[in-house]
Amino acid sequence: MVESSPTARTKIFVLEDDPWYSQFLTYHLSLNPDHDVEVFTSVEEFLQRLPEAPNIVTLDYCLPEHSGEAVLGKIMEVSPASYTIIVSGQEDIGKAVNLIKLGAYDYVAKNGDTKERLWSIVEKIKHNTSLKQVIEELRQEVKQKYSLGNELVGTSPAMQKVFNLVEKAASSNINVTITGETGTGKELIAKAVHQHSDRAKKRFVAVNISAIPRELLESELFGYEKGAFTGAVSQRIGKFEEANGGILFLDEIGEMDILLQSKLLRVLQEREVTRIGSNETIPVDVRLLTATNKNLLEEVRKGNFREDLYYRLLGIQIHLPPLRERENDALLIANKLLKEFCLQNQLPAKSFSAEALRAIRRYPFPGNIRELKAVVEMAAVLSDKETITPEDIHLQEAQPIDSNEEKTLDEYIADIVQRYLIRYNYNVVHVADKLKIGKSTIYRMIRKKEVTIHKLEPTYP
Numbered sequence: 001m002v003e004s005s006p007t008a009r010t011k012i013f014v015l016e017d018d019p020w021y022s023q024f025l026t027y028h029l030s031l032n033p034d035h036d037v038e039v040f041t042s043v044e045e046f047l048q049r050l051p052e053a054p055n056i057v058t059l060d061y062c063l064p065e066h067s068g069e070a071v072l073g074k075i076m077e078v079s080p081a082s083y084t085i086i087v088s089g090q091e092d093i094g095k096a097v098n099l100i101k102l103g104a105y106d107y108v109a110k111n112g113d114t115k116e117r118l119w120s121i122v123e124k125i126k127h128n129t130s131l132k133q134v135i136e137e138l139r140q141e142v143k144q145k146y147s148l149g150n151e152l153v154g155t156s157p158a159m160q161k162v163f164n165l166v167e168k169a170a171s172s173n174i175n176v177t178i179t180g181e182t183g184t185g186k187e188l189i190a191k192a193v194h195q196h197s198d199r200a201k202k203r204f205v206a207v208n209i210s211a212i213p214r215e216l217l218e219s220e221l222f223g224y225e226k227g228a229f230t231g232a233v234s235q236r237i238g239k240f241e242e243a244n245g246g247i248l249f250l251d252e253i254g255e256m257d258i259l260l261q262s263k264l265l266r267v268l269q270e271r272e273v274t275r276i277g278s279n280e281t282i283p284v285d286v287r288l289l290t291a292t293n294k295n296l297l298e299e300v301r302k303g304n305f306r307e308d309l310y311y312r313l314l315g316i317q318i319h320l321p322p323l324r325e326r327e328n329d330a331l332l333i334a335n336k337l338l339k340e341f342c343l344q345n346q347l348p349a350k351s352f353s354a355e356a357l358r359a360i361r362r363y364p365f366p367g368n369i370r371e372l373k374a375v376v377e378m379a380a381v382l383s384d385k386e387t388i389t390p391e392d393i394h395l396q397e398a399q400p401i402d403s404n405e406e407k408t409l410d411e412y413i414a415d416i417v418q419r420y421l422i423r424y425n426y427n428v429v430h431v432a433d434k435l436k437i438g439k440s441t442i443y444r445m446i447r448k449k450e451v452t453i454h455k456l457e458p459t460y461p
C-alpha cells in the first residue's frame with residue numbers, strides 16, 4: 001500500500017515588495033518546520049528561480065511595474081503545478097477574484113484575519129496535493145503490477161515476471177520472441193509491447209503465418225507489382241511496407257516455409273524489401289515481434305528452421321506460462337471476461353457464485369485463456385439468474401465463440417442448443433431437460449431453422 005510521506009517538505013515562494021509584510025508572511029509560514037519559505041522582493045529574481053517549481057506561491061497583487069495578471073501568467077507557464085495565492089489589499093478584492101478566474105488558487109486580503117486564512121489555505125493545498133499524490137502513486141502501482149493496458153490481467157508471480165519483461169521489451173528496440181501454449185495470450189503480449197513502446201503511434205500489423213497458404217505468404221509479406229503473376233491485377237504493398245515505422249507481429253513463425261525463411265532473413269539484414277515482380281528495393285524500418293507455440297530450437301535441430309534466422313529473431317524472450325501455473329489469475333480473468341461479455345451483449349450484470357469460482361480454479365484449462373473465455377461466455381448465456389452456479393459452468397465442452405463474429409443473443413442460444421442436440425444424439429426431450437428449457441422452444445427453433453436435426457422426421461408438434 002502506498003502512503004504519502006507525512007514529512008514531505010513544502011516549498012513556498014513569497015513574492016512581496018513590502019518589507020514589513022514579507023517578514024510577516026515569512027514568519028507565519030515558517031512556523032511549520034516542514035515549510036521551506038523564501039522571500040522575493042523583486043519580480044526578476046523570482047522569475048529566475050521559478051523553474052524550481054515551488055509548491056505554493058504567495059503573490060502580492062500590487063507590484064511596482066508588473067501587473068498581477070502578467071506574473072500569474074508566467075507562473076502558470078513556467079511552473080504549472082504551483083498553487084498561487086493572491087495577497088491583495090482590502091480594496092483590491094475584486095481584482096484578486098479575477099485572478100482566481102485566470103488560474104490562481106485562492107486569495108487572502110491584508111487584514112486582521114490574514115494569518116489564519118493563509119494558514120488554512122496552505123493546509124488545504126497540502127492536503128489536496130498529498131491526496132493527488134497517493135492517487136497517482138496507486139494508479140501507477142496498479143498499472144505496473146496488475147495489468148498492462150486494459151486487457152492483460154494477472155497478479156501471479158509468473159505473470160509479474162512477464163509484465164516486467166514486457167516493460168523491458170517496450171523500452172528497447174530489439175526483436176522479441178514470445179512463446180507459450182495456445183491461447184495463453186501471445187498476441188495480446190505483442191500488442192502490449194507495441195502500446196508501451198515509442199512506436200505506439202505507428203502501426204501494429206499482425207500476420208498469422210499458419211493461416212495464409214504457403215504460396216501466398218511471400219506476396220502477403222513483401223507485396224507485388226501489377227502483372228507479377230496471374231491474378232496480380234494491380235500493385236499491392238506487403239505487410240512489411242504496411243508496418244513501416246511500426247511493429248510487425250509474425251504469429252506462428254515456426255510454420256514458415258524454409259525457403260521463405262531465407263527471404264525473411266535477407267529483409268532483416270538489408271532492412272529493405274523488394275515487391276514480387278519489381279527490381280526496386282524499398283527501405284523499411286520495422287521492429288519484428290514473433291510468436292510460436294513450438295520449441296524453435298528443436299525445430300532448428302530437426303532442420304525445419306534456419307539457425308541464423310532463429311538467432312536473428314530471438315532478441316528478448318518472453319515465455320507465457322499456461323493458465324494452470326498462474327495461481328488465482330483464472331478467477332480474475334474470468335470475472336473480467338464475464339463483465340465484458342454481459343456488457344457487450346446487453347445482458348444484465350452477472351457474477352460467479354463461490355462454488356462456480358472453485359470449479360474454475362480446479363480445472364487445468366488445457367486451452368488456456370481462450371478456453372476460459374468460451375466457458376465464461378457459455379455460462380453467461382446459459383444462466384438465467386444473476387449468479388452463475390457450477391451447473392452453468394461447462395468445462396471441457398465449451399467451444400470458443402468466435403469473437404470476430406458478431407452474433408445476437410438468439411444466435412448464441414441457438415449455438416448452444418445445437419451443440420447439446422449433437423451431444424445427446426438429437427434427443428429433444430433430453431436436451432430440453434438438460435438446458436432447463438421447454439421442448440416447444442427447441443421445436444420452434446427447429447421449425448425456424450435456427451437449429452438443425454437429422455434424426456427426427458420433419459413433422460413437429
Ligand SMILES: Nc1ncnc2c1ncn2[C@@H]1O[C@H](COP(=O)(O)OP(=O)(O)OP(=O)(O)O)[C@@H](O)[C@H]1O
Nearest residue numbers: 151152153181182183184185186187188333369370
Ligand atoms: N491476461 C489476460 N487477461 C485477459 N484476457 C486475456 C489474457 N491473455 C489472453 N487473453 C485473451 O485470451 C484470448 C487468446 O489470446 P491470444 O490470441 O493473444 O493467445 P495466443 O497465445 O496468441 O493464441 P495462439 O497460440 O492460438 O495464437 C484472447 O481473446 C485474449 O484477449
